[in-house]
Amino acid sequence: MELDAYLKACLRWWFIPIVVLAIAVGGVWTYHNVTGTKEAQATVVVLQSFLPGPGEFVTPRIGFDSVDESEELAEGVARRLDDGTDPDDLHISVDIVSNLNRPNPSLLYGVKAEDKNTDRAIKIANLAVEEAREIFEEINTPSPRDVRAAYSAELDGADADVESARAELVAFEQTNNAYGLSDRIDHQLALVSQMRVSLVSADAGLASAGGSDDPASLQAARAERDRLLSLQSEYNRLVFELGLAQSAIARLEQRESDLTLAGDDGAGAVAEVRDQLATQRQRLVSAQGGLSAFETANSASQLPSAIQTQQALVSQLTISQAGGHAGADSYGAALEREQNELNRLLSLQPEHDKLNLELTKAEGRLATLEQRIVDIEAGRSLPIQADVNVLHEASIQSNLWWKMITYALAVILALFISLTGIYLLGYFQPQAPTVGELEGAFARPVLARIPKAPR
Numbered sequence: 538m539e540l541d542a543y544l545k546a547c548l549r550w551w552f553i554p555i556v557v558l559a560i561a562v563g564g565v566w567t568y569h570n571v572t573g574t575k576e577a578q579a580t581v582v583v584l585q586s587f588l589p590g591p592g593e594f595v596t597p598r599i600g601f602d603s604v605d606e607s608e609e610l611a612e613g614v615a616r617r618l619d620d621g622t623d624p625d626d627l628h629i630s631v632d633i634v635s636n637l638n639r640p641n642p643s644l645l646y647g648v649k650a651e652d653k654n655t656d657r658a659i660k661i662a663n664l665a666v667e668e669a670r671e672i673f674e675e676i677n678t679p680s681p682r683d684v685r686a687a688y689s690a691e692l693d694g695a696d697a698d699v700e701s702a703r704a705e706l707v708a709f710e711q712t713n714n715a716y717g718l719s720d721r722i723d724h725q726l727a728l729v730s731q732m733r734v735s736l737v738s739a740d741a742g743l744a745s746a747g748g749s750d751d752p753a754s755l756q757a758a759r760a761e762r763d764r765l766l767s768l769q770s771e772y773n774r775l776v777f778e779l780g781l782a783q784s785a786i787a788r789l790e791q792r793e794s795d796l797t798l799a800g801d802d803g804a805g806a807v808a809e810v811r812d813q814l815a816t817q818r819q820r821l822v823s824a825q826g827g828l829s830a831f832e833t834a835n836s837a838s839q840l841p842s843a844i845q846t847q848q849a850l851v852s853q854l855t856i857s858q859a860g861g862h863a864g865a866d867s868y869g870a871a872l873e874r875e876q877n878e879l880n881r882l883l884s885l886q887p888e889h890d891k892l893n894l895e896l897t898k899a900e901g902r903l904a905t906l907e908q909r910i911v912d913i914e915a916g917r918s919l920p921i922q923a924d925v926n927v928l929h930e931a932s933i934q935s936n937l938w939w940k941m942i943t944y945a946l947a948v949i950l951a952l953f954i955s956l957t958g959i960y961l962l963g964y965f966q967p968q969a970p971t972v973g974e975l976e977g978a979f980a981r982p983v984l985a986r987i988p989k990a991p992r
Contacts, residue, residue: 546963547956554955561951565943574651577658579666579931580634581646583673601646601925604669604676605631613668614661628652629665645928655933662931670925688910695903702896707770709885709892716766717844718882718889724848725879731856732872755854762847765837772840775828777900782821784904785911789814813911 583601604610610631611624627650634645648669650661710716793810832838855875972983 543960543963546959546966550959550962553959554952557951557955557958558948561947562944565947569940569943574628574653575655575658576649576651576934576936577655577662577931578650578934579648579662579927580929581648581666581669582926582928583644583646584926600633601644601669601673602631602633604672605629607672607676609672610665610668613671614664617664617668618661627661629661631665631669648931649934650931658933659931666927666931673925688906691906692903692910695899695906698899699896699903702892702899703770703774706889706892706896709889710767710770713885714763715882715885715889716763717769718885720844720848721766722879722882722886724852725875725882728852728855729872729875729879731852732875755851758847758851758854762844762851765840765844765847768831768835768837768840769844771831772828772837775824775831779821779824779828781904781907782817782824784908785817786814786821788908788911789817 581601608624611627611629614627614629615622615624630649632647632649634647648662648666650658650665652658652661710718715721789810793807793814797807832840837843855871972986976982
């Protein structure tokens with residue numbers, strides 16, 4: 538169709554675009570007023586630290602915007618509304634609020650709710666924030682059972698390392714009669730020094746008579762000392778277990794105090810920490826019972842003190858027995874025996890220190906792992922709920938931009954449809970032949986034109 542013919546068709550059917558535009562605008566108006574809803578949005582900030590502290594474990598968290606994927610959110614809001622609302626009828630969403638100039642990793646989230654009623658939309662949005670906070674805490678708070686299970690392999694490995702290091706140290710001490718080597722070296726040094734002084738006195742004729750010459754007493758004292766020293770490794774193990782339990786209880790009690798000061802928001806966490814405290818206190822009672830039973834069974838109450846006392850007795854009896862023999866020669870022979878024992882003990886010290894260091898490292902790794910598990914179970918800070926703060930209460934969001942878009946689209950679509958319709962009407966409507974068409978059809982020129990009679 539030529540342009541002049543199309544323009545004539547537009548003039549002929551000028552009312553079609555007006556009718557279509559009226560229908561389109563009326564349809565959009567009806568859509569917004571009949572099916573349109575009000576959207577309320579609350580802004581929430583989820584606080585995050587910049588960087589974890591040295592050696593601090595940071596629990597991986599599921600983003601706050603993931604809570605709307607759970608059916609629990611709509612179900613919880615419907616339950617809080619308590620007006621028979623079906624959870625499927627609620628329109629709730631949680632999205633990250635874009636901010637290109639954010640100076641820290643704490644994200645902003647928009648909690649949105651749609652409803653035909655303005656007040657109801659605001660109420661739903663506020664309830665959705667509270668429900669989302671609880672769901673966020675639930676999915677990001679590890680249960681103690683899960684934490685223990687997750688670290689079971691590391692715990693088993695650390696326990697195995699400690700037992701292996703302790704077994705090597707005990708085997709070395711048994712093979713070389715080197716129980717409590719460091720303390721024995723100290724006492725042996727003191728004994729040799731004292732005997733050297735006694736030897737000088739004997740050479741000067743100043744040695745006092747009255748020394749004891751009872752080898753059985755010295756032998757019994759040494760046997761008792763060796764027995765007590767052989768118990769030290771197991772005693773240290775029991776004390777180590779006792780210390781782990783005491784450390785866990787101290788950290789949990791501090792956590793309980795922090796949560797109590799935090800108020801009602803930490804009520805659930807307080808109950809969980811108290812359950813863990815009860816477990817650790819049972820562990821402490823068991824460790825104390827094991828240590829008490831060990832001391833009773835081996836007649837070794839306060840073992841370190843008992844060893845010190847027995848070492849002093851052995852030294853006293855050794856000097857006393859040496860003094861029971863007249864002359865400097867007896868002192869010299871006794872001193873030589875004790876010096877040889879000192880040299881033997883000193884030769885064992887490097888290997889003993891090495892094995893003892895390995896045991897200390899293994900116990901340190903196990904203690905660190907236990908503390909880490911307690912920290913994860915109890916949490917280092919306030920409950921996760923306290924990390925979720927409402928920045929702006931729910932308010933109705935303006936949808937003017939959306940209305941402008943829908944009306945603009947309706948106008949454009951109406952014009953397109955109406956102008957296309959006019960074109961089709963003009964194209965398919967029969968038209969009188971033009972002068973050129975007649976001259977071409979008959980091969981004769983047109984001589985005259987008869988004007989159209991007025992109506």
